[in-house]
Amino acid sequence: MIRRFLFQAFSSALANLCLAQSETNPEHLSGFMATSVTYNYAPKWIAWMELQARSIEQFKTIDYYEVKGGTGYNFNAYNQALIGVGRYATYGQKSLSQEELRLWLQYTFSHAISRIDFDHRLRAEQRFFHQLKTEQRSNDQRYRYRLSATIPINRKRVIAKTFFVNTFDELFLGPKENAFKRNRVYSGIGYQFNGNIGIATGYLWQRELSRSGNRSLHFIQLAANIVIDRWGDKDN
Secondary structure, eight states, X not given: OHHHHHHHHHHHHHHHHHHHHHSSSOOOEEEEEEEEEEEEOSSSEEEEEEEEEEEOSSTTSOOEXXXXXXXXXXXXXXXXXXXXXXXXXXXXXXXXXEEEEXXXXXXXXXXXXXXXXXXXXXXXXXXXXXXXTTTEEEEEEEEEEEEEEEEESSSSSSOXXXXXXXXXXXXXXXXXXXXXXXXXXXXXXXXXXXXSEEEEEEEEEEEEOOTTOOEEEEEEEEEEEEEXXXXXXXXX
């Protein structure tokens, strides 16, 4: 079952990449880098921060940044709620073209089937845009659902010194214009060094849908996750 799941995930990623090379409008690989830090400062409370940098138009040129953070509450080992805020900057011709302020509410439910860990993430976003060239300001709402699966390779669970495979599919929905705005699919491999640090890399395909036209983005993603568990360290 696990082998078939892995084969289907990587086959889907490969098919998306091959399709991109055959379309009339040539598409290319872009870069997606992310670092997240989670600080467990109380038995059920966390503080969270994430930094992102992406190269969208050209692989070697960073033209998109994210700085975001929030606080969350763990009801138990399987349910978590989080509130977040972030700043998102888009560059064109090496100059800042759009700024976005984003607020969101998030709920995550986790469970396991055999060795596979599943995460269901729901997020509701309020977005505020500022177009710097025209000084136009606007706002929008968006709703997201992500289903993620993580499978350990050399151990039964993802603990210290574990290689793992991760794949997810995320849908982006909104009330304005077209309801279905974006689909994001990822497949990759990672390594958990210890209880505090893990890394992952893989291929991310993003399909964007709008009235002005559709496009596909193809990212090589590199991510690092850091956990600082002050409360857990205190107990030990």
